[in-house]
Every structure is written in structure tokens, then in C-alpha cells.
Amino acid sequence: MGNPRFAIARRELGSLRKEKTIVLALAIQLFVAAFSSFLVVGLVSLYDPGAASYQVDVAVTGDEEAVEDLLRAVGTEDGLSGRPYASSSDALTAFQGREVDAVLEASTGEDGRIRVAAVAPDTGVETTAVVVRLRAALRELERTERAERSASLATDPLSLPPATESSPYFGFTYTVLVPLLLFLPVFISGSLVVDSLAEEVARGTLELLRVAPVSFAAVVDGKLLAAGGLAPVQAIAWMLLLQLNGTAIESVPWLFGMVAGLSAVVVTLGAAVAITSPDRRVAQLLYSIGVLLVFAGTSLLPLNPANTAARLALGTAGVGAKAAVAGLVFVGVVALVGLRILVDRVDPNELG
Amino acid sequence: MTDRRTRLVAHARAVLRIARWEVSRSAGTLDRRTAVIGLVAVLVAGGIAAGAAVGGVALDRDLYRVGIAGDSPYYDAVDQSSALDARPVSDPNVELVVSETHISVADTQTGRAAYSAFRDAVRSYNERQMAREENQSAAFPVVVDLQYRERDALVPTGSRVDGGASGGGGDAGTAGGGGTDTGTAGGGGTDAGTGGGGGTDDGADGTAGGGPSASDAAAADDGGVDAPSLGGIAGLFGGDTSGSPASISPPFPFASLVLAFAFLVPMNFVIQAYGSSVLNERINRRGELLLVAPISPGDIVAGKTLPYLLGTVAITVAIAAAVGGGVVSVAAVVPVGLLFLASTFVGAMFARSFKELTFVTVTVSVFLTTYTFVPAIFTNVTPIALISPLTLVVRDLAGESIPLGEFLFSVGPILLAAVVLFLLGVGVYREEDMFTQRSVPLKFLDALDSRISRARSVATLSALSIPFVFIAELLAIAVLFVLPVDLTVPMILVAVAVVEELAKSLHVLAAFEKARFSRTLRSSLVLGGLSGLGFFVGEKFTAIAQLAGLQSLTLGQTAFAPSGVGIADGTGVGVLAVLGLFLAPLALHAVTASVTAFGASRGRSAYGVALVGAIAIHLAYNLRVVSALG
Numbered sequence: 001m002g003n004p005r006f007a008i009a010r011r012e013l014g015s016l017r018k019e020k021t022i023v024l025a026l027a028i029q030l031f032v033a034a035f036s037s038f039l040v041v042g043l044v045s046l047y048d049p050g051a052a053s054y055q056v057d058v059a060v061t062g063d064e065e066a067v068e069d070l071l072r073a074v075g076t077e078d079g080l081s082g083r084p085y086a087s088s089s090d091a092l093t094a095f096q097g098r099e100v101d102a103v104l105e106a107s108t109g110e111d112g113r114i115r116v117a118a119v120a121p122d123t124g125v126e127t128t129a130v131v132v133r134l135r136a137a138l139r140e141l142e143r144t145e146r147a148e149r150s151a152s153l154a155t156d157p158l159s160l161p162p163a164t165e166s167s168p169y170f171g172f173t174y175t176v177l178v179p180l181l182l183f184l185p186v187f188i189s190g191s192l193v194v195d196s197l198a199e200e201v202a203r204g205t206l207e208l209l210r211v212a213p214v215s216f217a218a219v220v221d222g223k224l225l226a227a228g229g230l231a232p233v234q235a236i237a238w239m240l241l242l243q244l245n246g247t248a249i250e251s252v253p254w255l256f257g258m259v260a261g262l263s264a265v266v267v268t269l270g271a272a273v274a275i276t277s278p279d280r281r282v283a284q285l286l287y288s289i290g291v292l293l294v295f296a297g298t299s300l301l302p303l304n305p306a307n308t309a310a311r312l313a314l315g316t317a318g319v320g321a322k323a324a325v326a327g328l329v330f331v332g333v334v335a336l337v338g339l340r341i342l343v344d345r346v347d348p349n350e351l352g
Numbered sequence: 353m354t355d356r357r358t359r360l361v362a363h364a365r366a367v368l369r370i371a372r373w374e375v376s377r378s379a380g381t382l383d384r385r386t387a388v389i390g391l392v393a394v395l396v397a398g399g400i401a402a403g404a405a406v407g408g409v410a411l412d413r414d415l416y417r418v419g420i421a422g423d424s425p426y427y428d429a430v431d432q433s434s435a436l437d438a439r440p441v442s443d444p445n446v447e448l449v450v451s452e453t454h455i456s457v458a459d460t461q462t463g464r465a466a467y468s469a470f471r472d473a474v475r476s477y478n479e480r481q482m483a484r485e486e487n488q489s490a491a492f493p494v495v496v497d498l499q500y501r502e503r504d505a506l507v508p509t510g511s512r513v514d515g516g517a518s519g520g521g522g523d524a525g526t527a528g529g530g531g532t533d534t535g536t537a538g539g540g541g542t543d544a545g546t547g548g549g550g551g552t553d554d555g556a557d558g559t560a561g562g563g564p565s566a567s568d569a570a571a572a573d574d575g576g577v578d579a580p581s582l583g584g585i586a587g588l589f590g591g592d593t594s595g596s597p598a599s600i601s602p603p604f605p606f607a608s609l610v611l612a613f614a615f616l617v618p619m620n621f622v623i624q625a626y627g628s629s630v631l632n633e634r635i636n637r638r639g640e641l642l643l644v645a646p647i648s649p650g651d652i653v654a655g656k657t658l659p660y661l662l663g664t665v666a667i668t669v670a671i672a673a674a675v676g677g678g679v680v681s682v683a684a685v686v687p688v689g690l691l692f693l694a695s696t697f698v699g700a701m702f703a704r705s706f707k708e709l710t711f712v713t714v715t716v717s718v719f720l721t722t723y724t725f726v727p728a729i730f731t732n733v734t735p736i737a738l739i740s741p742l743t744l745v746v747r748d749l750a751g752e753s754i755p756l757g758e759f760l761f762s763v764g765p766i767l768l769a770a771v772v773l774f775l776l777g778v779g780v781y782r783e784e785d786m787f788t789q790r791s792v793p794l795k796f797l798d799a800l801d802s803r804i805s806r807a808r809s810v811a812t813l814s815a816l817s818i819p820f821v822f823i824a825e826l827l828a829i830a831v832l833f834v835l836p837v838d839l840t841v842p843m844i845l846v847a848v849a850v851v852e853e854l855a856k857s858l859h860v861l862a863a864f865e866k867a868r869f870s871r872t873l874r875s876s877l878v879l880g881g882l883s884g885l886g887f888f889v890g891e892k893f894t895a896i897a898q899l900a901g902l903q904s905l906t907l908g909q910t911a912f913a914p915s916g917v918g919i920a921d922g923t924g925v926g927v928l929a930v931l932g933l934f935l936a937p938l939a940l941h942a943v944t945a946s947v948t949a950f951g952a953s954r955g956r957s958a959y960g961v962a963l964v965g966a967i968a969i970h971l972a973y974n975l976r977v978v979s980a981l982g
Contacts, residue, residue, distance in 0.1 A: 019704060019791075024711045028718055096503055111489040115497070122500040131498070131600060138496055138597035139475075145493035146482070152490040157478040158425060161455055161471050170465040171435075175411040188714075195706035202635050202706075248461070277386045280706055281378065281628040285621060286386065289393045296400040307413050314462055316417055316437075316447065 004214040008222025009229070012196060016226075026234070029184050033177060033238075056133050058082045059091035059100040066106035066114050073141035074104075080133045095119060102130050114145060173247055178313045179306035181242070182255065185234035186263045187291060189227040190270035194287045196223050197274035206348040216348040217340065220275075224267050224336075231263035232256050239313070250315030258309060258325045264332030266291060268339040275346055366647045370655025374629065378659075416466035419446040426450050426474065433473035436466075479598050492596040611742050612725045614675065615685050618667045620717050622689075623696040626660040627709050630700035634786045649781040653774065657693060664689035677748050684744035684759070687767045688724060692716065694773035701777045701786070702795040712792075723827050738762050739826045765826070768819035775816075779803050800862040807869070810860060810879050811886030814945075817855035818890035824851045845978065849970035853963060856883045856941065857948035861959050864952045871953040880946025887945070888938045940973050 016022045060070050060082045067084055074082035083100065085091040091103045103119040116138060120130050143160065150156055197220070200206050209216055236256055239249045249255070273286045298304050303324040311317035312325075414437035418430050421441050430438045430450070439446050447466035449456045455470070457463045485491035633639030633656075642652055665686055672681040699712030727739035737743040741762050744754055779802035780786070780795065790798070803813055828847040832840040860879050869875045944966035951962020 015705070016707070019708050024715060028711070028714055031718060095501075098503065109495070112493070113489050114494045116494060118496055118498045119501050120498065122502045127500065134498075135597055135600045138494060138600070142492070142494040142597050146491065149487075149490035149493055152487045153482075153485055154487075155481050155485070157481060158429060158474050160474055160478070161467075163471065164464060164467060170461060171412060171415070171469070175415065179411075191710050192707055195710050199635075199706045202632065204636065279628075280632075281625040282386055282390075284624050284628065284710075286390055286393065288621070288624075289390065289397055293393055293397045293400070296397055300400060302413075304413075306411055307415075310411065311415060314415060316415060316462065318417075318445075 004218045005221045005225060008214070008219055009226040012223055012226035013230075016192075022230075025185075025188055029181070029188075029234075029238075032184065033181055056080050056102060056130050057100040058134070058137075059085045059094050059103045060106070061085040061088050061091040061103070062106035063108050066108055069114070069141060069144070070104055070106050070116070070137075073144065074137045076140050077133055077137045080137055092119070095121075102134055104134070114141070116141075173242075174310045174314050175306070178239075178242070178249070179309045181238035182235045182259050182309050183262070183295075183305070185231040185238075186259060186266050189231040189263055190266040190287060190291060191284070192227040192230075193223055193267050193270035194274045194283050195280065196227070197271060198280035198283050201274075202280065209348055216346070217343045219348075220271055220339070220343050224271060224339075227270075228260075228263045228267040231267075232259040235259040248315075249313050251312045251317065254312050254317075254322060254325050255309060257329055258305070258312070261325065261328035261330075261332040262305060265294065265328070265335050268332075268335040269294065272339055272342055275342065363648075363651055366651040367655040367658060370642075370647070370652055371658040374656050375659050378625070378629065412469075416448065416462070416469055417443070417446040418466065418470060419443050419449040421451070424450060424452070429474045429477035430470070432477060432480075433469070435469045436473055494597055495595065496597055496600060497594045498600055611675065611745055612721065614671050615668065615742070615745075616688070616717070616721050616724065618671070619664060619689055619692045620713075622660055622664050622667070623692050623713055623717070626657070626693055627696045627700040627703075627713050628706070629656060629660075630697055631703060631706065631709050634701075637787050639786060640783070643783060643786075650778050653697070653778050653781055657697065657774075660693055661690065664693065672745075675749065677745055680748040680754060680759075681745040684741040684748070684763060687763045687770065688720065688741055691766050691770040691773070692720060694770040694777070695720070698773050698777040698799070701780055701799070702792045704789050704791075708792070723823065726827070739829070741766065765819045765822045769823055772816050772819060776800070776803065797858075797862040797865055800859040801866045801868065804859060804863045804868060807875075807878055807882055810863065811882040811889075813859040814856055814883045814886030815890035817859075817887070821851050821855045841978070845971055845974045846967075849967045849974060852887070852941075853944055853948060853966045853970055856887050856945045857952060857959070857963060857966070859883075860945070860949045861952040861956070864949075865956070869953075873950065873953075876949040876953045877946050880944075880949035881942045883949065884938065884941030884943070884945040887941045891937065891941075936973075936977075940970065944969050 056079060058074055058080060060067050060074065061084070062070075071082045071084060074080050082104075085094065088103070088105045091100070091105065094100045095103050101121060103117075105117040105119075107115050107117075109115045118134055118138075120127055120134065143157075146153070146157060200219075206216070206219075209219070236252065236259075239252055239255060243249050269290050270287050273290060274283045277283050277286060295305070299306065303320055305328070308317065308321045308324050311321050412435040415435045417437045417439050419439050419441045420427055420430050427438065430436045441449060441451065447458045447460075447463045448470055450470070455467070457467045482491035633642070643649070665682070668682055668685045668689060672678070672685070675681075695716045696713055699716060700709055703709040703712055724740045724742050727737055727743065738758055738761055744759060744762055747754055776799045780799045782802075785795065785798055785802075800813065803809060825844075825848055828844060828851075832843055832847075860876075860883055863869055863879070864871060869879065947966045947969065948959065948962045951959040951965075954962075
């Protein structure tokens with residue numbers, strides 16, 4: 001028969017499998033990740049002029065000198081091509097006739113500044129693409145103009161290193177997607193423990209413990225083991241999937257330790273809440289707030305979990321991040337011990 | 353007359369009594385200690401969230417290590433950047449080394465990302481330096497006034513066929529006409545050049561980099577929701593701006609993101625409690641006493657739901673008041689809350705345990721959040737955006753008026769779906785379903801079957817499935833909208849065929865499984881015909897789609913043209929052909945529904961095969977119609 005804790009953990013996992021909830025859970029996580037990726041890939045490709053092969057034609061008009069500068073700046077930008085127009089009404093007609101996608105009208109102000117009146121189409125998604133490119137060109141213009149006026153500046157601006165190709169999704173993958181996939185399973189596991197214990201109380205099945213050869217502590221342990229063990233396994237599975245997909249994930253053992261530690265903290269939180277307030281409504285509410293507290297609280301730390309996970313996965317983490325993981329595992333162990341003390345002081349028959 | 357009145361009063365009394373009982377019982381579970389703990393936890397969490405929002409949670413802190421000497425001119429730029437971690441040049445573990453003469457980059461993806469982060473850091477450092485300059489006209493030699501202008505309709509170049517949308521541009525123009533106001537408000541809020549320094553620049557980069565995280569922070573910060581004045585909100589939508597080039601922020605659907613989180617997150621708490629309460633009735637046969645009482649199940653459900661619905665309304669009103677929305681905002685969001693409650697109710701009626709309920713509620717909330725959020729991204733493309741009620745809120749905040757047709761288009765399907773779900777759930781609010789343990793799909797079939805009493809009911813159920821079909825198809829349109837039209841048109845057609853065939857056949861399958869009809873060819877033909885007819889009649893209501901102009905989008909035409917809604921526009925087609933086209937969908941629905949009904953009468957695996965066949969027929973028909981009309 002072995003340890004009753006394992007038997008209970010097996011039973012918990014069995015019920016998850018039977019209800020197919022675990023499938024639903026995985027599907028939800030996949031959906032959330034896919035949805036956020038969809039959003040970001042969709043939006044970033046609009047924001048990044050190099051990412052989409054979308055050609056924007058710009059009508060340039062206004063002062064002769066400024067037009068020349070503007071055209072030069074527009075020419076430096078990929079996906080942007082400028083056309084001079086004699087007057088602003090010509091340019092606007094071309095804009096309305098969809099010969100050009102945007103209009104820039106330049107004039108020189110009294111203070112020597114170049115005033116640019118930009119007109120962009122109001123068509124939603126396309127607008128963003130146009131405006132992003134216009135902004136890049138105008139910043140280029142600003143840079144050259146500034147250099148010409150450097151005599152009247154107290155500090156010279158630093159010269160900007162040349163642009164290179166870099167995936168715009170790179171930062172997002174590590175700072176958002178990786179932490180999301182690592183921590184979502186932890187949330188869900190904690191919620192599982194709350195549900196599982198609240199249900200035992202609601203159904204009155206804990207009373208059976210009086211005649212069963214298992215202690216209440218063993219029941220709680222078994223549930224913690226099942227739910228808490230599931231989270232790191234899922235998290236690592238996601239990481240391997242990312243790796244298969246071509247995203248390099250470094251220091252997987254450390255990530256595992258981190259998720260395990262965090263999952264110990266969150267799962268004990270769930271169990272403690274479920275034991276102290278056995279009605280599920282109250283327990284779930286308190287649990288949600290508690291998790292919010294844990295994540296909001298740790299996000300204020302210099303080594304917050306999301307950032308640490310991102311740096312570990314990138315492979316740019318130093319000693320500090322690894323110490324943070326060790327600390328998290330330690331906190332997890334302390335939480336488990338604390339829970340055991342709480343469990344020993346509770347009579348399961350008086351719950352509910 | 354008086355008889356009906358007394359009955360109505362009796363119903364109302366029963367509902368109110370149960371609602372009161374539900375409230376008092378819920379309050380009873382909350383003892384003083386837990387209430388205090390909860391309150392303290394909320395306060396602490398709120399404080400931390402506010403602190404995090406003020407201090408900013410740097411997800412990308414020290415992401416890349418840069419080897420740089422302390423006396424390098426670039427040192428300050430690297431040191432002040434959150435994503436870069438300045439290290440001594442001698443450190444071998446770095447992605448980037450900046451020396452006097454050149455920059456060496458590790459030849460990895462990480463190295464290239466570090467380099468581009470470095471470039472951004474230098475750029476925003478320059479902005480900050482310039483903001484401190486005495487001679488502002490030399491520091492910011494270029495001033496840009498950006499206007500958004502709507503172009504007249506010409507040709508359906510991209511996805512847009514007509515430009516008759518009333519929203520967007522014209523109003524952006526008027527907002528600009530209050531123009532000087534917007535400009536000065538922008539001076540504090542959006543203009544990096546004069547006041548804000550590099551701060552806003554960083555902010556813009558942040559949104560580009562990690563949309564969802566930025567929104568989280570913003571949602572956590574309640575100050576961020578009500579702080580921006582109307583001008584500020586117009587700025588968020590990319591209203592006209594003026595300032596240095598760096599201060600131009602491309603339109604980002606930031607406001608709808610914040611709104612989505614502000615309105616929908618509290619609903620999640622409400623449905624958690626509501627789902628627990630409903631499932632509690634089903635544990636240990638607790639609900640039995642209520643069931644044997646002389647009250648109809650409908651009244652019980654109404655009574656149990658009422659407090660939570662009122663809670664949702666109260667929260668929505670409070671949030672709407674906080675963000676400055678009016679009656680329209682509340683009227684647009686409350687139906688979403690009702691749909692949240694309705695699907696949770698059905699989920700709690702089906703779930704076998706709290707665990708299963710948790711996953712059902714999470715699924716519901718993820719799905720509905722997607723449904724309300726995705727279309728709202730395209731605030732400027734009116735027909736798509738209107739799919740989401742949040743667009744109504746956004747417009748209400750901007751002070752625009754909303755035509756009744758558009759309001760109905762946005763809210764109607766949601767409201768109808770909520771009502772149908774409640775009907776479905778009430779159908780299984782009876783002893784034999786409440787206290788038995790069956791898997792969710794089987795319970796679902798039970799619920800469908802409970803609404804079928806005779807062959808005619810099949811037609812009714814098909815018609816009632818229309819709101820769900822509508823919601824599913826709209827979501828598909830909204831999600832696929834960003835992809836190129838060549839790719840999305842076939843995908844939409846497949847999605848439409850799958851959704852519609854399922855909607856026409858699931859309840860027929862349920863009826864056959866429950867042996868409600870004899871498993872003969874004749875009865876499957878009758879049921880299939882009725883189901884097709886019901887669906888056809890229901891589908892005619894998609895004419896509402898025309899009111900809102902979704903037909904003007906290529907995708908909208910693809911999804912809805914096969915139903916024969918938009919064919920009146922086909923000027924070159926003769927009357928007979930129009931009549932034929934008008935009735936063709938009826939024939940199609942009857943045929944495919946008969947195919948699936950026949951499959952369903954032979955058992956579940958035969959149903960699966962028949963479903964695939966029906967989808968194929970449907971797809972072939974749709975392809976013909978779309979190519980004929982296109």
C-alpha cells in the first residue's frame with residue numbers, strides 16, 4: 001500500500017483525469033498564451049517598420065528648404081517613400097485620391113523651428129503603420145536638424161549607433177510569455193487545492209477520517225503533493241515546447257526550482273485559506289486576493305519573480321537571481337512547515 | 353387580467369424571498385474574522401498595486417548585461433536604462449561591450465536584442481538631455497502637428513468597402529477643434545518634448561514591447577482609469593497631437609484595454625461566488641427542499657441570480673461613474689455581466705465538482721474577455737469594433753451618440769445568448785439532473801433534450817441557437833480580421849460551416865440519444881427539415897448585421913452572404929434569381945440538417961461522420977455563393 005500520502009495524491013490526479021479538467025486547464029493556458037502572442041505579434045508588426053512589408057507613400061510639400069530636408073529624412077526610412085508636391089491642396093487632393101498615404105507639410109517658424117503639419121489616414125490598423133513610419137522619419141529629421149544647431153546646445157546628443165535587424169518579439173517572449181507560462185500553472189494548482197479541500201468539507205467526507213487509517217495531515221499532504229507537483233511539471237513542459245519552437249531557454253533546472261518554490265508558497269496559501277474558511281466562496285475570494293498579494297508584493301522586490309524568470313530563461317541572470325530562487329524555495333519550505341503546524345491544530349470534524 | 357396580475361405578483365414575491373434568503377445565507381458564511389482578514393488583505397494588495405503602479409514594475413529590469421567603462425559617454429545612458437545592466441568592461445559574461453571606438457555584440461539573438469535595447473536607451477537618454485536644454489528651439493528643432501483625417505470612399509482596396517462609417521475621423525476632427533484644449537492637455541499628458549521629458553517616450557516603448565503587462569499595470573492603477581480627462585482619452589486613441597516627433601504616439605487601443613480590465617475583472621469575482629452558490633445547492637442534495645417547495649424552478653433560479661445581478665449592476669455603475677461613462681455605458685456592459693452569470697449558471701449546473709467549476713468559470717471568463725476585447729482593438733474600423741459592447745462605452749466616453757441599430761447589433765446577441773443559456777440551465781434544474789454525476793457533454797445533451805417535447809421544438813431550438821452562432825462567427829471575424837483577406841476568407845467559411853452545422857444538429861442528436869423519436873429515415877428527414885427551417889428563420893434576423901454595416905467588410909460578406917442576407921444589393925441579378933438565392937439557404941440548411949439528423953439516428957459515431965459530410969456540403973455551397981457574389 002505504501003505511504004497514504006501518495007495514495008491520496010494518486011486519487012486526486014485520477015479525479016482530475018476523469019473529469020478531463022486537466023485537458024481544459026492546458027487548453028486555457030495555451031489559449032491565453034496564444035492570445036497574448038497573437039495580440040503582440042499583430043501589434044508589434046504594426047509598430048515595427050521593418051516587420052511588415054508595407055509601403056507608405058508620403059506627399060511632401062511646403063517651404064523649399066524644409067521640403068528638401070524632409071525628403072532626405074523620409075528617404076532614409078525603410079518602407080517609406082516621399083514625393084514632392086507643389087502645394088498643400090495638391091497634396092491633400094492626392095491624399096483623398098489615395099495616391100499617397102500621408103501628407104507632410106513643412107514650414108519654418110519664427111523661432112527657426114521647422115513646423116510639420118502631418119496628416120495621416122483614419123482607418124484603424126493602417127493608421128498605426130503609417131504613423132510609426134512617419135515618426136521614424138521625423139525623428140531622423142530632428143536628429144539632423146539638432147546636429148546643425150549643436151552650437152547653441154550645452155550638451156551634444158550622443159551619436160546614435162546604426163540600426164540592425166532584431167526580432168521585435170524577442171523581449172516580449174522572455175519578459176511576458178515565459179513568466180506567463182511559468183506562473184499560470186501555479187495559480188491553477190493553488191485554486192485546485194482550495195476547491196478540493198472545500199469540497200471535502202462541503203460534502204462532509206472528512207468525517208470518514210475517524211474510521212480511516214489516514215490522518216488529516218496526510219490528506220492535506222496528498223492534495224498538496226498532487227496539485228503542487230503538477231505546476232512545475234506543466235511549467236517545464238511549456239519551456240520544452242518553447243525550446244522545440246526555436247526559443248532558447250537557459251537554466252531550466254533553476255526555473256524548475258523557482259516554479260516549485262513558488263508553487264509550494266501558493267499551494268500552502270490555498271490550503272490554509274480553505275482550512276480556515278471552509279466555504280468555497282469565501283475561500284476562493286481570499287485565495288485570489290492572497291495570490292494577488294503574493295505577486296504584487298514580490299513584484300516590488302528588486303528580484304521579482306517575473307523578471308528573475310525572464311533573466312534565467314535568457315541566460316543573463318547573475319548570482320542574485322539564483323540566490324533569489326534559493327530564497328524562494330526556502331520560503332516554500334517554511335510555508336509548508338507552517339501549514340503543517342496549522343493542520344495539526346485543526347480538528348477536521350469541526351470544519352464546515 | 354387580475355388573475356394574471358396576482359400570478360405575477362406571486363412570482364415576484366417568490367423571487368424576492370429567495371433573493372433575500374440567498375443574501376442572508378451568503379452573509380452568514382462570512383464571519384467577522386474572515387471579513388477583517390479579507391479587508392486587510394484587500395487594502396494591502398491595493399496599496400502594493402498602487403505602489404507598483406507608481407514605481408512601475410520593470411519586467412525587463414537588467415535583462416541585458418553591457419560591459420562599459422565608467423567614464424564612457426554612454427555610461428549614463430546605459431546606467432539609467434532599466435533593461436540594461438552596466439558591468440565593467442573586464443566582465444566576460446556580457447552581451448554587449450561598448451568601448452571608446454566601437455560596440456561589439458555577441459553573435460546571438462540575445463546579443464542583437466541587447467544591441468537594439470542599447471540603441472533605444474541612447475535615444476531616450478538623448479531626449480532627456482535635450483529636455484534639460486536652455487535653448488528649447490535648438491533642442492527640439494522640429495514641431496509636428498499630427499491630424500487624422502478620414503478619406504472618402506473610393507475602391508475596396510483592402511478590407512474596407514465603404515467609408516460611410518460615422519465615427520472615427522470626423523469626430524477626431526471635432527475633438528481637435530476643441531483643439532487648443534487637447535493641445536494644452538497634451539502638453540502635460542502626452543508631450544515628451546516640453547514637460548514630461550523622456551518619461552512618456554519610455555511609456556510608448558513599453559506599450560509596444562509588452563502590451564498585456566503594461567495593461568495589467570494600468571488596470572491595477574485605478575488612478576490611471578479616471579485620471580485622464582476627455583482630452584487624455586482622445587490622446588489614448590491617437591487623437592490629434594502636437595509636439596516633438598518623439599511625442600507622437602501611434603494610436604493604440606489602450607483605453608479599450610483598460611476599460612476591458614476595469615469592467616470585466618470584478619465580474620470574475622462575482623461569478624466565482626455565484627457559481628459556488630449554485631453548485632452548493634447540488635451538493636448533498638441541499639437544493640431538494642427548495643425543489644419540493646411550491647415554487648417553480650424558474651423562480652428559484654431568478655431569486656438566486658438576482659442578488660448577483662444587482663451586484664454586477666452596482667459594480668458596473670460604480671466603474672462607469674469612475675471613468676465618466678453614462679447610462680449608455682452601463683446599458684452596454686450589464687448584458688455582458690448577464691452573459692457572464694448565465695454561462696456560469698449553466699457551468700455550475702453541469703460541473704461535477706468545485707474543481708470542474710473552477711475550470712468552467714475560467715474558460716467562460718477567458719472566452720468572454722476575448723470576445724469583448726479583440727473587436728475593441730479596431731476602434732477605428734466601426735463595424736468590427738461594434739461587435740464588442742466596449743466600443744459603445746468608448747464612444748459614450750467620447751460623448752458621441754450611438755444609433756439604436758448599432759447598439760442592438762452590439763448588445764443584442766449577448767443579451768439573447770444570456771437568456772437562452774438561462775433557459776437551458778433552468779431546463780435541467782430538476783431532481784434527476786441536479787443530483788446526478790454525469791460528464792459535462794452528457795449533461796449538455798440532457799439540457800438540450802429537456803427543451804424538446806415534440807418535433808416542432810427542434811425548429812425552435814435551431815432558431816434559438818442563432819445568437820451563439822452569431823457570437824461565434826463574429827469572434828472568428830474579429831480574430832481573423834488582421835490577416836490578409838486571401839487567407840481569411842476560406843478560414844471564415846470553414847469556421848462558419850462548422851459552427852452552423854453543430855448548431856443545427858446537436859439538439860437533434862440529444863433527442864435521438866434520449867430515444868425521444870423513432871430512429872427511422874422518415875423521422876430524421878422530418879427533424880432535419882424542421883431544424884433547417886428553424887435555423888433559416890432565425891438567420892433572417894442577422895439582417896440586423898446590415899443595420900450596423902458589417903456587410904461593408906469583405907469578411908462580413910463572406911460570413912453572412914451565404915445566408916442570403918445581403919443579396920438585395922445584387923442589382924444585376926433578376927428577380928427569379930434573387931428569389932432562388934433567397935430560398936437557397938433554406939434548401940441548404942434542410943439538406944445538411946437532414947444529413948446530420950440521419951447520422952444522429954444511427955448513433956454517435958455515425959453522427960460524427962455525417963457532421964463532417966454536412967460541413968463539406970455547407971462549405972461547397974458557401975464557396976459557390978461567395979465566388980458567385982464576389
